Amino acid sequence: METRRVMRGSHSRKTAAFVRACAAYSFITIPSLSSIFSRLSLYLLSGQVALANQCLSQADAFLKAAVSILPEVPRSISVDGKLRSSESFLLDFINNFLAMLLVVPDHPEHGVLYLVRGxxxxxQDYTWEDNSDAKVRVYISALPLLAAMSQETYLYSVPKVDSNETLYGGDPKFLSEINKLCETLIGQILDHLKTLGRDEQNARRQGTIALSLFAVLLAHGDLRNNKLSQLTINLWNLSHKHGCCETRISVRTLESIKHQAQQPDMAHLSDTVQRLTLQSRT
Known part of the structure; x- marks a missing residue:
């Protein structure tokens, strides 16, 4: 990054070759580290640095390497001499990885959203802890990324790097692929909610996940779509079904939605908020 700063983001042939050599050195040395999370973090960091220096193929290689070693993450790791679940660490890494993917352009030979799909x-294939909701939490976290990818202008970008917003230029086929992937993820989340609903002991878990998905759809979904609007209402009702939600949070949520509905381009929320009701805790 120091070389990039000195060159003010515009590399010469020599400095471009230098940063590619640095990336290559990192790529061959990272696998020698024993800590799986050190390797994951360095693959992600190296990918970010490579992308910032317009080394697209190197950035791509780092990110693919990170994805490829995810199955190696053990279910428990040693932290300060104590054995702890690795799940929270893995979720943190995946969320950081998802944030990075917004600015990573698709490889022309690997298809649309290949890193996201990978x-x-x-x-999906990872062996999560028993009775864990981690997988669907990742799916919920991926939805805002996909929503951001469907925008004409992305929330952030890397100087001198064309993201998918430029590569696809709002191509309907690209947007269609995003919609299909969103539908698949939402379908799997709903299936998980149904599974949890078979056991009353899972009521709190079910309510928490339903509320999380509700919040994501409210923030990132187009609720002018009747089907999506009805889904958000169903999720709200499900999250309050067993009185697991704090009334204070629910009241603030409704107040926030009512405030948004007053904006000219958000008037469609008025109908939705009228159908969201509070249920007393039992």
């Missing part, structure tokens, strides 16, 4: 496939 990550989600690994998440």
């Amino acid at each position: 990550l989600l496939n690994m998440v």
Whole structure:
């Protein structure tokens, strides 16, 4: 990054070759580290540095390497001499990885959203802890990323690097792929909610996940779509079904939605908020 600063983001042939050599050195030395999370973090960091220096193929290699070693993450790790679950650490890494993917352009030979799909496939195949909701939490976290990818202008970008917003230029086929992936993720989350609903002991877990998905759809979904609007209402009702939600939080949520509905381009929320009711805790 120091070289990039000195060159003010515009590399010469020599400095471009230098940063590529540095990336290559990192790529061959990272696997020698024994800590799986050190390797994951360095793959992600190296990918970010490579992308910032317009080394697209090197950035791509780092990110693919990170995805490829996810199955190696053990279910427990030693922290300060004590054995702890690795799940929270893995979720933190995946969320950081998802944030990075917004600015990473698709590889022309690997298809649309190949890194996103690769990550989600690994998440699906990973052996999570028993009675864990981690997998669906990743799916919920991926939805805002996909929503951001569908925008005409992305929330952030890397100087001198064309993200998918430029590569696809709002191509309907690209947007269609995003919609299909969103539908698949939402479908799997709903299936998980149904599974939890078979046992009353899982009521709190079910309510928490339902509320999380509700919040994501409210923030990132187009609730002018009647089907999506009805889904958010159903999720709200499900999250309050067993009185697991704090009334204070629910009241503030409704107040926030009512405030948003007063904006000219958000008037469609008025109908939705009228159908959201509070239920007393039992």
